[in-house]
Amino acid sequence: MTGLTLLINAVSLALALGFLLIILWQDSRKELNQFFAIFLFLTVLWNVGALLTQMAVMVGLETFIVRFAVGVLELGFIGASIGVYTFASVLAGTHLQRFRTLALASLVLVLAYRGLIIASTPPAFTVINETFNYRFPLPSIVFYLFFDVVTAFTVWRYRRTIGSRLLVGAILLFVGGQFMAFLNPELSTIWLSTSISSVATLVISSEMLQREILKPLASRISQVEAMNRVSLSITSQIALDTVLEEITRQAVGWVDADGAGIFLIQGRELDLETVYELPEEFLHVRVPLGEGVVGSVARTQQSIRLVNYARDWQGVAELPDAKETIGSMICVPLIYAAKVIGVLMVVTGKHGRRFAPEDARLLEMLGAQAAVAIAHSRLFGEQRKLTEQVEAGRSQLESLLESTENAVIAVNRRFEIIFMNPAARELLALDETLPSKNVLRALPRAVLPPDYRRALRDMRQNRVHIYEITLHGKVFLCHLAPIGRSKAGWVAVVNDVTQLKELDRLKSEMVRMTSHDLKNPLQAAMANLELLRDDLAAETNPEIDLSLTMVEKQLVRMNRIIRGILDLERVKTGTLTFGVCRPARILKNAVEELKHLADDQHIVLETQVAEDTPDFQGDVEQFERALINLVENAIKFTPAGGHVWVSAERSEDNVLFSVRDTGIGIPAELQPQLFERFFRGRQKGAEHVSGSGLGLSLVKTVVENHNGKVWLESTEGSGTTFYVSIPALSLQVAE
Amino acid sequence: MKVLIVDDEQAIRDALGRKLRREGFGVVLCGDGLEGLRAFHAERPDLVILDIVMPGGMDGLTVCQRIREVADTPVMMLSAQAVTEDDVIQGLNAGADEYLIKPIRLNEFVARVQALLRRAQMVSSEDAQVYNDGHLNVDLQRRNVQVNGRKMHLTPTEFKLLAVLLENAGRVVPQRDLLEQVWGREYVDDVYYPRVYISQLRRKIEPDAANPIYILTEHRVGYRFERHDTP
Numbered sequence: 001m002t003g004l005t006l007l008i009n010a011v012s013l014a015l016a017l018g019f020l021l022i023i024l025w026q027d028s029r030k031e032l033n034q035f036f037a038i039f040l041f042l043t044v045l046w047n048v049g050a051l052l053t054q055m056a057v058m059v060g061l062e063t064f065i066v067r068f069a070v071g072v073l074e075l076g077f078i079g080a081s082i083g084v085y086t087f088a089s090v091l092a093g094t095h096l097q098r099f100r101t102l103a104l105a106s107l108v109l110v111l112a113y114r115g116l117i118i119a120s121t122p123p124a125f126t127v128i129n130e131t132f133n134y135r136f137p138l139p140s141i142v143f144y145l146f147f148d149v150v151t152a153f154t155v156w157r158y159r160r161t162i163g164s165r166l167l168v169g170a171i172l173l174f175v176g177g178q179f180m181a182f183l184n185p186e187l188s189t190i191w192l193s194t195s196i197s198s199v200a201t202l203v204i205s206s207e208m209l210q211r212e213i214l215k216p217l218a219s220r221i222s223q224v225e226a227m228n229r230v231s232l233s234i235t236s237q238i239a240l241d242t243v244l245e246e247i248t249r250q251a252v253g254w255v256d257a258d259g260a261g262i263f264l265i266q267g268r269e270l271d272l273e274t275v276y277e278l279p280e281e282f283l284h285v286r287v288p289l290g291e292g293v294v295g296s297v298a299r300t301q302q303s304i305r306l307v308n309y310a311r312d313w314q315g316v317a318e319l320p321d322a323k324e325t326i327g328s329m330i331c332v333p334l335i336y337a338a339k340v341i342g343v344l345m346v347v348t349g350k351h352g353r354r355f356a357p358e359d360a361r362l363l364e365m366l367g368a369q370a371a372v373a374i375a376h377s378r379l380f381g382e383q384r385k386l387t388e389q390v391e392a393g394r395s396q397l398e399s400l401l402e403s404t405e406n407a408v409i410a411v412n413r414r415f416e417i418i419f420m421n422p423a424a425r426e427l428l429a430l431d432e433t434l435p436s437k438n439v440l441r442a443l444p445r446a447v448l449p450p451d452y453r454r455a456l457r458d459m460r461q462n463r464v465h466i467y468e469i470t471l472h473g474k475v476f477l478c479h480l481a482p483i484g485r486s487k488a489g490w491v492a493v494v495n496d497v498t499q500l501k502e503l504d505r506l507k508s509e510m511v512r513m514t515s516h517d518l519k520n521p522l523q524a525a526m527a528n529l530e531l532l533r534d535d536l537a538a539e540t541n542p543e544i545d546l547s548l549t550m551v552e553k554q555l556v557r558m559n560r561i562i563r564g565i566l567d568l569e570r571v572k573t574g575t576l577t578f579g580v581c582r583p584a585r586i587l588k589n590a591v592e593e594l595k596h597l598a599d600d601q602h603i604v605l606e607t608q609v610a611e612d613t614p615d616f617q618g619d620v621e622q623f624e625r626a627l628i629n630l631v632e633n634a635i636k637f638t639p640a641g642g643h644v645w646v647s648a649e650r651s652e653d654n655v656l657f658s659v660r661d662t663g664i665g666i667p668a669e670l671q672p673q674l675f676e677r678f679f680r681g682r683q684k685g686a687e688h689v690s691g692s693g694l695g696l697s698l699v700k701t702v703v704e705n706h707n708g709k710v711w712l713e714s715t716e717g718s719g720t721t722f723y724v725s726i727p728a729l730s731l732q733v734a735e
Numbered sequence: 736m737k738v739l740i741v742d743d744e745q746a747i748r749d750a751l752g753r754k755l756r757r758e759g760f761g762v763v764l765c766g767d768g769l770e771g772l773r774a775f776h777a778e779r780p781d782l783v784i785l786d787i788v789m790p791g792g793m794d795g796l797t798v799c800q801r802i803r804e805v806a807d808t809p810v811m812m813l814s815a816q817a818v819t820e821d822d823v824i825q826g827l828n829a830g831a832d833e834y835l836i837k838p839i840r841l842n843e844f845v846a847r848v849q850a851l852l853r854r855a856q857m858v859s860s861e862d863a864q865v866y867n868d869g870h871l872n873v874d875l876q877r878r879n880v881q882v883n884g885r886k887m888h889l890t891p892t893e894f895k896l897l898a899v900l901l902e903n904a905g906r907v908v909p910q911r912d913l914l915e916q917v918w919g920r921e922y923v924d925d926v927y928y929p930r931v932y933i934s935q936l937r938r939k940i941e942p943d944a945a946n947p948i949y950i951l952t953e954h955r956v957g958y959r960f961e962r963h964d965t966p
Binding site for chain 1: 744746747750751753754757788815816837838839840841842924955
């Protein structure tokens with residue numbers, strides 16, 4: 001019987017030691033493992049002491065050896081009761097900070113004290129009928145009672161936290177086993193006690209092995225699987241609300257919680273977006289950043305685990321009645337791209353389980369996944385919204401383009417047709433299948449711009465190029481413009497201007513006819529006036545002379561008006577005869593024509609042409625006409641004794657003409673209308689000036705025909721300067 | 736000197752006629768193209784003045800062309816309608832020696848008439864100059880031009896132009912000089928006159944008007960007559 005007990009004890013302890021080695025090998029730094037090791041070591045010490053004692057008694061060894069063995073036994077016994085206590089409190093999580101140091105120090109102290117006592121007063125034992133009798137001294141009992149009762153209480157109280165019934169049972173068995181040792185020394189209960197404790201230790205060890213190594217291993221596998229599952233189920237959702245719901249469902253399932261919710265950041269607040277197994281009225285509870293557990297987590301980006309919410313959290317409560325209803329809480333920040341987008345909150349009820357650090361770790365893993373899923377779902381949502389908007393805009397634009405009567409064709413940078421509306425197909429008599437995507441090959445030459453280089457230059461400078469197309473006996477105006485600013489290509493809009501053209505032609509025809517019909521009577525009147533003057537040459541009657549002069553002046557004025565209309569018409573409709581224009585030559589001709597007018601009005605007319613003035617391309621005749629109009633204007637509006645300067649010079653890549661006078665100036669309010677047809681500024685000091693109001697309109701038309709600009713600077717009372725800028729002929733072309 | 740005036744506006748042709756009569760010209764007045772053409776054949780005037788737009792199916796341009804078919808009489812176009820340079824060139828192409836735009840002052844009108852008559856007369860008084868290279872044969876004194884042995888009709892202005900160029904053969908005649916010598920001092924700015932006449936002259940005397948060998952253009956300067964005989 002005794003031999004069997006010994007064997008069992010020895011085997012149990014050997015196994016327990018083996019398990020211990022495995023556990024320590026797995027993680028020797030873990031507090032729980034360390035205390036378990038201490039506990040096991042002391043239990044072994046106790047058992048070894050018991051073994052030695054038993055063997056010594058059986059063999060009948062010297063008394064002092066038995067005493068030594070009993071001493072070891074007693075030290076081991078006391079140590080084991082302290083060991084089981086420390087182990088249990090670490091297991092239950094009730095230990096304080098610095099517990100390890102404290103526990104070790106007190107253990108050493110107690111053992112040293114007991115050791116000294118044992119050394120000075122050897123344990124008293126008796127052997128009656130080969131039965132070993134030993135009565136524990138009082139201090140041992142006190143130690144035992146103190147530690148083992150606390151242990152039993154702790155284990156029972158925190159049995160849910162410990163989570164393993166077997167472990168709780170084994171520890172209680174151990175405590176019970178130790179208690180056996182005091183029952184009856186005569187019954188040799190000390191051996192029974194040792195055996196029970198050994199078995200309990202074996203169970204504890206195997207449970208620890210289970211708990212520390214096997215379970216985590218198994219759970220790691222299941223975690224990986226679960227993670228996989230979560231990722232799948234979360235990422236398979238697209239709509240944000242289903243994603244959130246899935247995350248909370250998974251979170252609750254993972255850590256065996258009672259409820260969960262997700263707060264999302266909105267501005268400076270957190271909004272409870274989703275709840276799972278929590279009251280619906282919690283939805284859209286708002287918590288400012290930095291307040292409550294949730295707010296702190298969002299601000300610090302660190303997760304918070306509260307084992308006991310009511311006890312551990314002193315701050316603001318984020319949910320109504322939180323302190324009364326919530327037991328344990330974990331809040332995990334949801335971080336995407338280094339920014340907190342929300343907080344995952346998982347809670348248990350007041351009597352539910354308490355979260356372990358492991359739970360927080362798990363939820364952090366889940367949180368990382370969840371954040372990505374939320375962010376992606378949001379991005380997807382935004383993109384879908386954007387796509388919908390773009391699609392809506394596109395279809396609107398398309399239906400607009402489809403229904404318009406104007407042909408619209410768009411090409412990309414490679415001149416491939418990317419859009420063509422029905423009007424364009426009809427106009428060009430093309431069906432759905434284009435002969436080629438390339439616009440230069442697909443479309444007839446007649447509809448393409450006559451001068452590509454000019455078209456590209458125009459679009460670069462003015463963002464539009466306009467040219468005329470004649471197709472099926474109709475006239476179209478084609479507006480060519482770049483698409484947007486992104487250099488995506490070009491779009492052509494074709495307008496049927498046949499009717500306008502016809503109207504314009506009729507108008508021109510009418511102008512011509514009217515002018516012609518006016519010119520004949522004018523010629524007749526002027527000729528007869530001259531004849532009359534000849535006839536009256538002999539007589540000198542100042543009255544008659546004055547009247548004749550007045551009639552002549554009016555006729556000349558009428559002629560000038562007609563000429564102005566015809567000039568303008570010619571410039572507007574006539575084709576330009578482009579040639580190389582020499583600014584100096586043009587200036588000379590213009591001034592020569594007006595020399596006598598200037599002399600008549602006692603105005604000094606001066607010209608200056610800078611030596612580096614470049615040539616330009618244009619219609620010499622038209623341009624001379626324009627310049628003459630400007631100079632004539634300057635002379636007309638300058639009082640006698642004034643000055644008119646005409647000059648030409650280079651200004652960057654342009655030829656800059658300027659006509660400056662010391663005239664009466666033009667009020668700012670008249671300047672904008674100045675270039676309009678038939679505009680005549682009613683201005684003080686200019687009442688005597690006659691004109692058709694067409695001169696400047698012609699200047700503007702001519703200058704624009706030459707891709708140039710005309711503008712003026714004027715100060716009332718001191719003079720006006722008109723500027724005309726025309727692109728210079730580049731050197732390559734000139735040479 | 737007899738001048739034929741064809742204009743549908745009675746007021747104008749009367750006024751012009753009165754002025755010319757005062758200046759000592761003989762004047763014949765007609766109101767439409769057909770009448771004008773008949774008068775031309777009947778009266779054999781020294782100068783014809785034509786309005787362009789006229790009723791009755793025959794306008795000034797047609798009348799001018801019909802006259803050119805039979806005679807080198809100087810013709811002056813007088814139009815109220817000229818709007819573009821093309822109109823002027825069209826008139827000159829029809830064979831007119833001068834193109835005036837209404838309204839014109841009578842004094843200027845008379846001056847132009849006189850200049851045109853002078854031009855027509857001056858030709859015959861040039862000193863003797865003969866050019867012959869086999870293809871082109873010109874006798875200035877006898878006003879005779881032959882191309883490939885066939886007699887070629889030149890208008891007075893065309894003939895005068897050829898004469899000036901031939902006199903300066905081998906040298907460039909600047910445009911303004913050409914205008915002054917052929918048309919007169921008043922014409923130096925009418926730069927399209929030489930352009931039109933040179934091209935007509937080329938059509939008449941050059942083997943290939945598109946690639947001239949006699950009358951060469953010196954770009955932006957003027958024209959040059961290139962001899963192909965061996966003087």
